[in-house]
Amino acid sequence: MNEIKSYATVQKWIANVNGYYNLSDEEWEPRFKTLEDFCRVVDQDPDAIIAEALGDRAEKIDYIRRLRAFAKEQTANPQIAHDLENVVRSFFIHNGARVVTRPYTES
Amino acid sequence: MDFLQVVGLRRSIRIYRSWEKVEREKIQRILEVVRHTTCPGNIQPWRAVVVERDKLSRQDREALLAMDNHQAAHVQAPVWIYWFADVDGSGAETFRKRVHELVDIGALPTFYGWTHEAIDAAILKGEAAPEGMAAVQTLIHNLPREMAALVARQETVGACAIATLAAVNEGLGTCLHMAATADKVPKLRSILKVPEGWDPIWVQLVGYPAEEMEAGGQRPRLPFETTYFDGTYGKPFPRDPKVVEDLKKEGLIREQMPKPGRFEELKHLARAFGFPL
Secondary structure, eight states: OOGGGGHHHHHHHHHHHHHHHHOOOOHHHHHHHHHHHHHHTTOOHHHHHHHHHHHHHHHHHHHHHHHHHHHHHHHOOOHHHHHHHHHHHHHHHTTTTTOOOOOOOOO | OOOHHHHHOOOOOEEEOOOOOOOOHHHHHHHHHHTTTGGGGOOOOOOEEEEEGGGHHHHHHHHHHHHHHHHHHHHHEEEEEEEESSGGGHHHHHHHHHHHHHHHTTTSSSTOOOOOOOOOHHHOOOOOOOTTTTTTTHHTTTTHHHHHHHHHHHEEEEEEEHHHHHHHHOOEEEEEEEOOOOGGHHHHHHHHHTTTEEEEEEEEEEOOOOTTTTTTSBOOOOOOOOOBSSSSTBBBOOHHHHHHHHHHHTTTOOSSSSSSTTTHHHHHHHHHHHOOO
16 A cells, blocks of 8 residues: 555545644544554555445445444544544545444443 | 524524433423414414433434434434424314404404405305405315415424524524435324324424534525515615614624634534544
8 A cells, every 4th residue: 555645535535624624734643544554454545445435335334344343453442443433434424435423322 | 582682693503412401491482482473374283292312212212313314413402393284283174263263352353354254255165355354265265185284384384493593592502404204204103193184394403502502603694685675576675784783783693604713613522522523
Protein backbone atom coordinates (compact mmCIF):
# COMPACT_ATOMS: atom_id res chain seq x y z
CA MET A 1 0.00 0.00 0.00
CA ASN A 2 1.22 3.49 -0.80
CA GLU A 3 1.33 6.42 1.58
CA ILE A 4 -2.24 6.67 2.94
CA LYS A 5 -2.73 10.32 2.00
CA SER A 6 -1.87 9.60 -1.63
CA TYR A 7 -5.18 7.83 -2.30
CA ALA A 8 -7.96 9.82 -3.95
CA THR A 9 -10.58 8.61 -1.46
CA VAL A 10 -8.44 9.69 1.46
CA GLN A 11 -7.87 13.08 -0.10
CA LYS A 12 -11.60 13.45 -0.61
CA TRP A 13 -12.20 12.43 3.00
CA ILE A 14 -9.72 15.00 4.29
CA ALA A 15 -11.14 17.75 2.09
CA ASN A 16 -14.74 17.04 3.09
CA VAL A 17 -14.12 16.77 6.81
CA ASN A 18 -11.84 19.79 6.87
CA GLY A 19 -14.42 21.76 4.90
CA TYR A 20 -16.66 21.52 7.95
CA TYR A 21 -14.49 20.83 10.95
CA ASN A 22 -10.98 21.87 9.98
CA LEU A 23 -9.20 19.17 11.96
CA SER A 24 -5.63 19.77 12.99
CA ASP A 25 -2.73 17.54 11.92
CA GLU A 26 -2.69 16.13 15.45
CA GLU A 27 -6.32 15.14 15.07
CA TRP A 28 -5.73 13.60 11.66
CA GLU A 29 -2.72 11.49 12.48
CA PRO A 30 -4.53 8.91 14.63
CA ARG A 31 -7.31 8.77 12.06
CA PHE A 32 -4.84 7.95 9.30
CA LYS A 33 -3.27 5.34 11.50
CA THR A 34 -6.65 3.70 12.17
CA LEU A 35 -7.59 3.66 8.50
CA GLU A 36 -4.19 2.29 7.59
CA ASP A 37 -4.51 -0.47 10.18
CA PHE A 38 -7.98 -1.35 8.92
CA CYS A 39 -6.75 -1.45 5.32
CA ARG A 40 -3.98 -3.80 6.38
CA VAL A 41 -6.41 -6.13 8.14
CA VAL A 42 -8.74 -6.34 5.15
CA ASP A 43 -5.78 -6.39 2.78
CA GLN A 44 -7.08 -3.64 0.54
CA ASP A 45 -6.12 -0.06 -0.17
CA PRO A 46 -8.60 2.77 0.59
CA ASP A 47 -9.64 3.33 -3.04
CA ALA A 48 -10.33 -0.36 -3.54
CA ILE A 49 -12.42 -0.53 -0.35
CA ILE A 50 -14.60 2.35 -1.45
CA ALA A 51 -14.92 1.02 -5.00
CA GLU A 52 -16.16 -2.30 -3.64
CA ALA A 53 -18.42 -0.74 -1.03
CA LEU A 54 -20.05 1.52 -3.58
CA GLY A 55 -20.40 -1.24 -6.12
CA ASP A 56 -21.94 -3.95 -4.02
CA ARG A 57 -24.12 -3.57 -0.93
CA ALA A 58 -23.10 -6.99 0.35
CA GLU A 59 -19.43 -5.98 0.15
CA LYS A 60 -20.15 -2.83 2.11
CA ILE A 61 -21.99 -4.78 4.80
CA ASP A 62 -19.10 -7.20 4.94
CA TYR A 63 -16.64 -4.33 5.40
CA ILE A 64 -18.73 -2.96 8.27
CA ARG A 65 -18.84 -6.40 9.87
CA ARG A 66 -15.07 -6.64 9.56
CA LEU A 67 -14.75 -3.10 10.88
CA ARG A 68 -16.60 -4.05 14.06
CA ALA A 69 -14.36 -7.06 14.52
CA PHE A 70 -11.27 -4.95 13.82
CA ALA A 71 -12.26 -2.35 16.43
CA LYS A 72 -12.91 -5.00 19.07
CA GLU A 73 -9.51 -6.55 18.40
CA GLN A 74 -7.79 -3.21 19.00
CA THR A 75 -9.17 -2.60 22.49
CA ALA A 76 -11.34 -4.05 25.20
CA ASN A 77 -12.77 -0.60 25.93
CA PRO A 78 -16.12 -0.37 24.07
CA GLN A 79 -16.00 3.42 23.88
CA ILE A 80 -12.55 3.45 22.29
CA ALA A 81 -13.64 0.68 19.94
CA HIS A 82 -16.66 2.76 18.98
CA ASP A 83 -14.37 5.73 18.26
CA LEU A 84 -12.12 3.58 16.09
CA GLU A 85 -15.12 2.33 14.15
CA ASN A 86 -16.26 5.90 13.68
CA VAL A 87 -13.02 6.85 11.98
CA VAL A 88 -13.59 4.31 9.23
CA ARG A 89 -17.34 5.03 9.12
CA SER A 90 -16.45 8.68 8.53
CA PHE A 91 -14.17 7.60 5.69
CA PHE A 92 -17.07 5.67 4.16
CA ILE A 93 -19.60 8.47 4.65
CA HIS A 94 -17.47 11.14 3.06
CA ASN A 95 -16.86 8.91 0.07
CA GLY A 96 -20.56 8.40 -0.53
CA ALA A 97 -20.97 4.93 0.98
CA ARG A 98 -24.08 4.94 3.14
CA VAL A 99 -23.41 3.48 6.55
CA VAL A 100 -25.39 3.49 9.77
CA THR A 101 -24.08 5.68 12.56
CA ARG A 102 -24.98 5.11 16.17
CA PRO A 103 -24.22 7.02 19.36
CA TYR A 104 -22.46 5.36 22.26
CA THR A 105 -24.61 2.73 23.87
CA GLU A 106 -25.89 3.61 27.31
CA SER A 107 -24.85 0.34 28.94
CA MET B 1 -41.82 33.93 26.01
CA ASP B 2 -42.63 36.76 23.65
CA PHE B 3 -44.35 35.58 20.46
CA LEU B 4 -41.74 37.04 18.10
CA GLN B 5 -38.95 35.48 20.14
CA VAL B 6 -40.65 32.09 20.00
CA VAL B 7 -40.93 32.28 16.21
CA GLY B 8 -37.41 33.67 15.93
CA LEU B 9 -35.94 30.93 18.11
CA ARG B 10 -37.75 27.97 16.60
CA ARG B 11 -35.42 25.54 14.91
CA SER B 12 -35.58 21.93 13.90
CA ILE B 13 -33.52 20.57 16.77
CA ARG B 14 -31.64 17.41 15.80
CA ILE B 15 -29.40 16.81 18.80
CA TYR B 16 -31.08 16.18 22.15
CA ARG B 17 -30.11 15.64 25.75
CA SER B 18 -31.28 12.09 25.47
CA TRP B 19 -31.15 11.43 29.20
CA GLU B 20 -33.11 14.45 30.34
CA LYS B 21 -36.79 13.84 30.99
CA VAL B 22 -39.41 16.28 29.77
CA GLU B 23 -41.91 17.38 32.38
CA ARG B 24 -45.41 16.03 31.76
CA GLU B 25 -46.90 19.47 32.34
CA LYS B 26 -44.81 20.88 29.51
CA ILE B 27 -46.19 18.24 27.17
CA GLN B 28 -49.68 19.04 28.35
CA ARG B 29 -49.08 22.72 27.71
CA ILE B 30 -48.08 21.94 24.11
CA LEU B 31 -51.26 19.91 23.63
CA GLU B 32 -53.36 22.64 25.21
CA VAL B 33 -51.91 25.23 22.82
CA VAL B 34 -52.69 23.11 19.78
CA ARG B 35 -56.23 22.67 21.02
CA HIS B 36 -56.69 26.38 20.39
CA THR B 37 -55.32 26.39 16.86
CA THR B 38 -57.27 27.88 13.99
CA CYS B 39 -59.26 25.48 11.84
CA PRO B 40 -62.00 25.79 9.18
CA GLY B 41 -65.44 25.03 10.54
CA ASN B 42 -63.78 24.45 13.90
CA ILE B 43 -63.62 20.73 13.02
CA GLN B 44 -60.34 20.18 14.90
CA PRO B 45 -59.28 17.04 13.06
CA TRP B 46 -55.93 16.61 14.82
CA ARG B 47 -55.34 13.84 17.30
CA ALA B 48 -52.13 13.00 19.10
CA VAL B 49 -50.58 10.10 20.94
CA VAL B 50 -47.78 11.04 23.32
CA VAL B 51 -45.09 8.39 23.55
CA GLU B 52 -42.33 8.42 26.12
CA ARG B 53 -39.43 6.58 24.55
CA ASP B 54 -38.19 5.01 27.74
CA LYS B 55 -41.59 3.56 28.63
CA LEU B 56 -41.78 1.59 25.38
CA SER B 57 -40.92 -2.05 25.13
CA ARG B 58 -37.69 -2.60 23.25
CA GLN B 59 -39.63 -4.24 20.44
CA ASP B 60 -42.07 -1.34 19.99
CA ARG B 61 -39.32 1.24 20.32
CA GLU B 62 -37.25 -0.37 17.61
CA ALA B 63 -40.30 -0.79 15.37
CA LEU B 64 -41.26 2.87 15.72
CA LEU B 65 -37.69 3.99 15.10
CA ALA B 66 -37.45 1.79 12.03
CA MET B 67 -40.50 3.59 10.60
CA ASP B 68 -38.41 6.77 10.65
CA ASN B 69 -35.28 5.07 9.34
CA HIS B 70 -33.70 5.21 12.80
CA GLN B 71 -33.00 8.90 12.36
CA ALA B 72 -30.52 9.86 15.04
CA ALA B 73 -32.61 12.75 16.33
CA HIS B 74 -35.53 10.38 16.80
CA VAL B 75 -33.35 7.95 18.71
CA GLN B 76 -32.22 10.75 21.00
CA ALA B 77 -35.47 12.59 21.72
CA PRO B 78 -37.14 11.32 24.90
CA VAL B 79 -40.71 12.23 23.88
CA TRP B 80 -42.43 11.50 20.57
CA ILE B 81 -45.80 13.06 19.88
CA TYR B 82 -47.51 11.25 17.03
CA TRP B 83 -49.90 13.61 15.27
CA PHE B 84 -52.76 12.10 13.31
CA ALA B 85 -55.52 13.48 11.11
CA ASP B 86 -58.88 12.00 12.04
CA VAL B 87 -60.25 11.54 8.55
CA ASP B 88 -63.48 9.86 9.60
CA GLY B 89 -64.12 12.65 12.08
CA SER B 90 -63.77 15.32 9.42
CA GLY B 91 -66.72 14.63 7.15
CA ALA B 92 -69.67 16.80 6.24
CA GLU B 93 -71.67 15.87 9.33
CA THR B 94 -68.88 16.94 11.67
CA PHE B 95 -68.52 20.17 9.78
CA ARG B 96 -72.29 20.77 9.95
CA LYS B 97 -72.48 20.16 13.69
CA ARG B 98 -69.52 22.33 14.48
CA VAL B 99 -70.70 25.19 12.30
CA HIS B 100 -74.11 25.04 13.97
CA GLU B 101 -72.29 25.34 17.26
CA LEU B 102 -70.35 28.35 16.00
CA VAL B 103 -73.62 30.05 15.09
CA ASP B 104 -75.17 29.20 18.46
CA ILE B 105 -72.30 30.72 20.42
CA GLY B 106 -72.12 33.83 18.27
CA ALA B 107 -68.85 33.14 16.48
CA LEU B 108 -70.53 33.16 13.07
CA PRO B 109 -72.86 36.17 12.95
CA THR B 110 -76.36 35.60 11.70
CA PHE B 111 -76.23 39.05 10.11
CA TYR B 112 -73.75 37.58 7.62
CA GLY B 113 -76.36 34.97 6.74
CA TRP B 114 -75.16 32.14 8.98
CA THR B 115 -78.20 30.21 10.25
CA HIS B 116 -78.87 26.53 10.89
CA GLU B 117 -81.25 26.54 7.93
CA ALA B 118 -78.77 28.13 5.52
CA ILE B 119 -76.01 25.79 6.67
CA ASP B 120 -78.18 22.68 6.31
CA ALA B 121 -79.46 23.76 2.91
CA ALA B 122 -75.91 24.30 1.67
CA ILE B 123 -74.34 21.19 3.19
CA LEU B 124 -77.19 18.68 2.92
CA LYS B 125 -78.91 19.86 -0.26
CA GLY B 126 -76.12 21.68 -2.06
CA GLU B 127 -78.10 24.90 -2.26
CA ALA B 128 -76.12 28.09 -2.71
CA ALA B 129 -75.27 29.82 0.53
CA PRO B 130 -76.53 33.40 0.70
CA GLU B 131 -74.00 36.07 -0.10
CA GLY B 132 -72.23 37.10 3.06
CA MET B 133 -71.52 33.59 4.33
CA ALA B 134 -69.00 31.12 2.99
CA ALA B 135 -70.01 29.09 -0.06
CA VAL B 136 -69.81 25.90 1.97
CA GLN B 137 -71.92 23.95 -0.52
CA THR B 138 -69.01 23.99 -2.99
CA LEU B 139 -66.74 22.13 -0.61
CA ILE B 140 -68.87 20.31 1.93
CA HIS B 141 -71.96 19.12 0.02
CA ASN B 142 -71.38 15.50 -1.02
CA LEU B 143 -67.94 15.78 0.45
CA PRO B 144 -66.01 12.73 -0.76
CA ARG B 145 -63.86 10.93 1.80
CA GLU B 146 -60.66 11.80 -0.03
CA MET B 147 -61.52 15.50 0.21
CA ALA B 148 -62.34 15.15 3.90
CA ALA B 149 -58.97 13.44 4.27
CA LEU B 150 -57.24 16.28 2.49
CA VAL B 151 -58.85 18.84 4.76
CA ALA B 152 -58.06 16.79 7.87
CA ARG B 153 -54.45 16.37 6.84
CA GLN B 154 -53.81 19.97 5.86
CA GLU B 155 -55.35 21.29 9.07
CA THR B 156 -53.32 18.85 11.14
CA VAL B 157 -50.17 20.02 9.41
CA GLY B 158 -51.08 23.56 10.46
CA ALA B 159 -51.64 22.36 14.00
CA CYS B 160 -48.22 20.72 13.99
CA ALA B 161 -46.62 24.05 13.10
CA ILE B 162 -48.26 25.56 16.17
CA ALA B 163 -47.12 22.56 18.23
CA THR B 164 -43.51 23.32 17.36
CA LEU B 165 -43.91 26.91 18.53
CA ALA B 166 -45.58 25.73 21.72
CA ALA B 167 -42.61 23.47 22.43
CA VAL B 168 -40.15 26.33 21.93
CA ASN B 169 -42.26 28.43 24.27
CA GLU B 170 -41.63 25.79 26.94
CA GLY B 171 -37.87 26.01 26.41
CA LEU B 172 -37.83 22.68 24.61
CA GLY B 173 -36.25 21.55 21.39
CA THR B 174 -38.48 20.03 18.77
CA CYS B 175 -38.53 18.72 15.23
CA LEU B 176 -41.17 17.21 12.96
CA HIS B 177 -40.25 13.84 11.46
CA MET B 178 -41.95 11.37 9.18
CA ALA B 179 -44.11 9.19 11.42
CA ALA B 180 -44.01 6.20 9.12
CA THR B 181 -43.46 5.28 5.53
CA ALA B 182 -46.70 4.31 3.76
CA ASP B 183 -46.06 0.59 4.07
CA LYS B 184 -45.55 0.89 7.83
CA VAL B 185 -48.71 2.87 8.63
CA PRO B 186 -50.79 -0.23 9.61
CA LYS B 187 -48.03 -1.28 11.98
CA LEU B 188 -47.88 2.21 13.48
CA ARG B 189 -51.65 2.18 14.04
CA SER B 190 -51.35 -1.23 15.60
CA ILE B 191 -48.58 -0.28 18.05
CA LEU B 192 -50.30 2.92 19.12
CA LYS B 193 -53.75 1.29 18.98
CA VAL B 194 -55.27 4.14 16.95
CA PRO B 195 -58.36 3.77 14.73
CA GLU B 196 -58.11 2.95 11.03
CA GLY B 197 -59.40 6.39 10.12
CA TRP B 198 -56.48 8.20 11.68
CA ASP B 199 -53.77 9.10 9.19
CA PRO B 200 -50.30 9.77 10.58
CA ILE B 201 -49.05 13.24 9.71
CA TRP B 202 -45.87 13.90 11.68
CA VAL B 203 -44.11 12.63 14.73
CA GLN B 204 -43.01 15.60 16.79
CA LEU B 205 -39.77 14.98 18.62
CA VAL B 206 -39.54 16.79 21.93
CA GLY B 207 -36.66 17.09 24.35
CA TYR B 208 -34.09 19.42 25.78
CA PRO B 209 -31.61 20.38 23.09
CA ALA B 210 -28.02 19.28 23.42
CA GLU B 211 -27.15 21.88 20.84
CA GLU B 212 -27.76 25.48 21.84
CA MET B 213 -31.32 26.74 21.25
CA GLU B 214 -30.14 28.81 18.29
CA ALA B 215 -28.86 25.56 16.74
CA GLY B 216 -26.26 27.43 14.74
CA GLY B 217 -28.50 30.32 13.75
CA GLN B 218 -31.56 30.91 11.61
CA ARG B 219 -31.91 28.80 8.50
CA PRO B 220 -31.70 30.57 5.13
CA ARG B 221 -35.04 32.00 4.07
CA LEU B 222 -36.19 32.74 0.55
CA PRO B 223 -36.00 36.45 -0.28
CA PHE B 224 -38.95 38.46 1.02
CA GLU B 225 -39.29 40.18 -2.33
CA THR B 226 -39.76 37.00 -4.34
CA THR B 227 -42.08 35.45 -1.76
CA TYR B 228 -44.59 38.23 -1.05
CA PHE B 229 -46.43 40.43 -3.52
CA ASP B 230 -48.45 43.59 -3.38
CA GLY B 231 -51.81 43.45 -5.14
CA THR B 232 -50.74 41.14 -7.91
CA TYR B 233 -47.93 38.70 -8.52
CA GLY B 234 -44.80 40.36 -9.89
CA LYS B 235 -44.96 43.48 -7.75
CA PRO B 236 -42.96 42.72 -4.63
CA PHE B 237 -44.50 43.76 -1.35
CA PRO B 238 -42.25 46.63 -0.24
CA ARG B 239 -39.98 45.68 2.63
CA ASP B 240 -39.46 48.57 4.99
CA PRO B 241 -35.92 48.40 6.46
CA LYS B 242 -37.20 50.10 9.62
CA VAL B 243 -39.61 47.20 10.24
CA VAL B 244 -36.78 44.75 9.65
CA GLU B 245 -34.61 46.58 12.18
CA ASP B 246 -37.44 46.59 14.71
CA LEU B 247 -37.96 42.84 14.24
CA LYS B 248 -34.26 42.25 14.79
CA LYS B 249 -34.48 44.13 18.07
CA GLU B 250 -37.60 42.19 19.04
CA GLY B 251 -35.95 38.84 18.43
CA LEU B 252 -37.71 37.57 15.31
CA ILE B 253 -34.89 38.08 12.86
CA ARG B 254 -31.67 36.67 14.24
CA GLU B 255 -28.22 35.80 13.03
CA GLN B 256 -28.24 33.37 10.11
CA MET B 257 -26.44 30.11 10.28
CA PRO B 258 -23.76 29.05 10.37
CA LYS B 259 -22.97 31.32 13.31
CA PRO B 260 -19.30 31.40 14.26
CA GLY B 261 -18.44 28.29 16.21
CA ARG B 262 -21.25 26.14 14.78
CA PHE B 263 -18.96 23.47 13.40
CA GLU B 264 -16.92 23.49 16.59
CA GLU B 265 -20.17 22.86 18.45
CA LEU B 266 -21.04 19.98 16.11
CA LYS B 267 -17.57 18.57 16.52
CA HIS B 268 -17.90 18.51 20.29
CA LEU B 269 -21.40 17.06 20.16
CA ALA B 270 -20.27 14.30 17.78
CA ARG B 271 -17.47 13.48 20.18
CA ALA B 272 -19.75 13.56 23.22
CA PHE B 273 -22.38 11.28 21.73
CA GLY B 274 -20.06 9.07 19.72
CA PHE B 275 -20.91 9.99 16.13
CA PRO B 276 -18.32 10.03 13.37
CA LEU B 277 -17.21 13.39 12.02
